[in-house]
Amino acid sequence: MSLPRFSVNQSLFINLISAVLIIIGLVSLFGMSREIQPNVSFDILHITTSYPGSTPADVEKLITVPIEKELKQVDGIKEIGSASGAGLSSIYVEIDPDESGKQKQKIMRDVRNAVDRVKGLPRDVDDPLVTEVEIKQYPVIEVSLSGEMTERQLQRYADRLEDILEDINGVARIRKSGYREREIQILVDPDKLGEYYVSIDEIEDALASRNISLPAGKLNTETTEYSIRTAEEFLTTQEIEDVIIRANDAGNCLRIKDVACVSDTFKDEDIINKTLGTRSINLIVLKKESGDAITIVKEVRQKSKGYLEKQTDKLRISYVNDYSFYVQRRLSVLGNNGWASIFVVLGVLLIFLQKRIAFITFLGVPIAFFATFIVMSAMGLTINLITMFALIVVLGMLVDDGIIVAENVYRHMEEGMPPRLAAVKGTEEVMGPVITAIVTTIAAFAPLLFMSGLIGKFIKYIPIVLITALAASLVEALVILPSHLADF
Numbered sequence: 001m002s003l004p005r006f007s008v009n010q011s012l013f014i015n016l017i018s019a020v021l022i023i024i025g026l027v028s029l030f031g032m033s034r035e036i037q038p039n040v041s042f043d044i045l046h047i048t049t050s051y052p053g054s055t056p057a058d059v060e061k062l063i064t065v066p067i068e069k070e071l072k073q074v075d076g077i078k079e080i081g082s083a084s085g086a087g088l089s090s091i092y093v094e095i096d097p098d099e100s101g102k103q104k105q106k107i108m109r110d111v112r113n114a115v116d117r118v119k120g121l122p123r124d125v126d127d128p129l130v131t132e133v134e135i136k137q138y139p140v141i142e143v144s145l146s147g148e149m150t151e152r153q154l155q156r157y158a159d160r161l162e163d164i165l166e167d168i169n170g171v172a173r174i175r176k177s178g179y180r181e182r183e184i185q186i187l188v189d190p191d192k193l194g195e196y197y198v199s200i201d202e203i204e205d206a207l208a209s210r211n212i213s214l215p216a217g218k219l220n221t222e223t224t225e226y227s228i229r230t231a232e233e234f235l236t237t238q239e240i241e242d243v244i245i246r247a248n249d250a251g252n253c254l255r256i257k258d259v260a261c262v263s264d265t266f267k268d269e270d271i272i273n274k275t276l277g278t279r280s281i282n283l284i285v286l287k288k289e290s291g292d293a294i295t296i297v298k299e300v301r302q303k304s305k306g307y308l309e310k311q312t313d314k315l316r317i318s319y320v321n322d323y324s325f326y327v328q329r330r331l332s333v334l335g336n337n338g339w340a341s342i343f344v345v346l347g348v349l350l351i352f353l354q355k356r357i358a359f360i361t362f363l364g365v366p367i368a369f370f371a372t373f374i375v376m377s378a379m380g381l382t383i384n385l386i387t388m389f390a391l392i393v394v395l396g397m398l399v400d401d402g403i404i405v406a407e408n409v410y411r412h413m414e415e416g417m418p419p420r421l422a423a424v425k426g427t428e429e430v431m432g433p434v435i436t437a438i439v440t441t442i443a444a445f446a447p448l449l450f451m452s453g454l455i456g457k458f459i460k461y462i463p464i465v466l467i468t469a470l471a472a473s474l475v476e477a478l479v480i481l482p483s484h485l486a487d488f
Contacts, residue, residue, distance in 0.1 A: 004427035004482040014483040025370020028377035033292040040457040043095040044133040050126040060084035070114040076107040097452045137172045137286045140293045142320040146280035158281040170291025177282040178273030180266035192259040206245045237262045297324035334388040361402040364476045368398045371472035390465035401434045401477040423486035438474045
């Protein structure tokens with residue numbers, strides 16, 4: 001039994017399939033994330049190494065060059081670039097596009113192993129950090145807290161709001177800008193060091209031996225087991241000032257406050273954030289790969305507004321770099337173009353075809369679209385500029401096969417053939433040409449799937465969406481459309 005005959009004989013089943021496709025397609029459409037561009041990996045690894053207090057020349061000689069020598073032994077690397085600055089080494093490793101398929105994970109492991117093999121780094125150097133450059137997590141909005149208050153008060157507000165925003169579904173993490181970490185500074189007087197014959201090492205040893213938190217074993221009784229812990233961490237600057245550096249048998253002792261001044265302050269800052277004329281702390285919200293940028297920003301604004309209403313101080317909240325604005329604007333432009341294209345296609349069908357045939361043929365467009373959305377959702381694709389562009393491009397092609405089938409069926413009806421028989425015979429006569437037309441169109445876009453390099457990572461989403469939509473339209477034209485033509 002041919003597909004058109006099965007379709008006409010099982011019209012109830014075909015209508016049920018059509019309804020299921022529309023319902024699941026709508027669920028898939030509203031469940032997909034919305035963003036400007038798809039999530040792709042750039043096949044670039046970033047190696048950062050911190051060496052506080054060093055000059056760019058020292059960083060290059062002691063850190064950058066040794067790491068680069070080890071990296072040159074790794075196969076599958078296209079290019080290595082580096083930058084050495086004051087206290088920081090940055091190395092970029094670009095993976096060869098020809099090796100970025102199955103070998104990518106192996107190359108990344110080899111790079112990390114090469115970095116771990118580097119010997120002779122200075123003692124004060126932090127462990128090199130190897131990260132992959134990708135756009136799966138990126139900022140969607142900045143929440144700026146400001147007001148006439150002390151910096152510590154502002155930090156307390158920022159910490160509380162950070163905890164609230166981190167609980168939003170789709171938020172990966174919160175990065176703070178303008179937030180200075182607390183720092184206890186011990187400013188040693190050189191004259192007093194010479195007067196008491198004290199070295200810096202003695203002061204460091206005294207502080208290290210006093211500021212500890214260590215387990216000290218267990219104490220068991222007949223009924224209870226106690227965990228013993230030595231908890232002697234500093235809580236106030238007064239405790240630091242009273243630390244004994246040196247003492248003698250006579251009871252005389254030398255304390256930190258005798259040779260130094262202890263101050264509770266913040267780390268030095270290179271950039272000062274200000275909003276509405278006062279110091280501010282910006283909470284930068286980063287979304288997860290699966291998060292919807294528009295939904296996240298909307299909820300961030302709601303949570304921030306609710307938090308602000310509960311405060312009594314002169315706290316002000318502003319929003320900076322709202323990424324969702326650009327997402328909505330660009331998707332709105334494409335959406336408007338898409339709707340315009342739909343009306344133009346429908347108008348052309350009404351001009352050249354009989355009205356009933358034109359409407360039934362046009363029904364294949366939403367069915368093919370909803371089937372495409374189902375496949376896109378299953379593949380983890382998102383609604384972005386590239387996938388929307390592909391849908392608009394394929395819009396006019398989706399009705400080509402339906403027009404051929406519907407017009408041939410209508411021709412048999414005009415000759416007096418019963419609708420159900422005309423639907424079967426008319427579809428069977430043009431199955432070959434219709435399949436050939438769709439396959440040749442698919443063949444024209446298929447080579448885009450094999451483009452290499454960074455451009456290929458973005459372009460590949462166009463043929464994926466196009467081929468999926470064309471295949472869905474072919475199934476609709478040969479299976480669903482004959483049943484609708486016979487019934488209506």
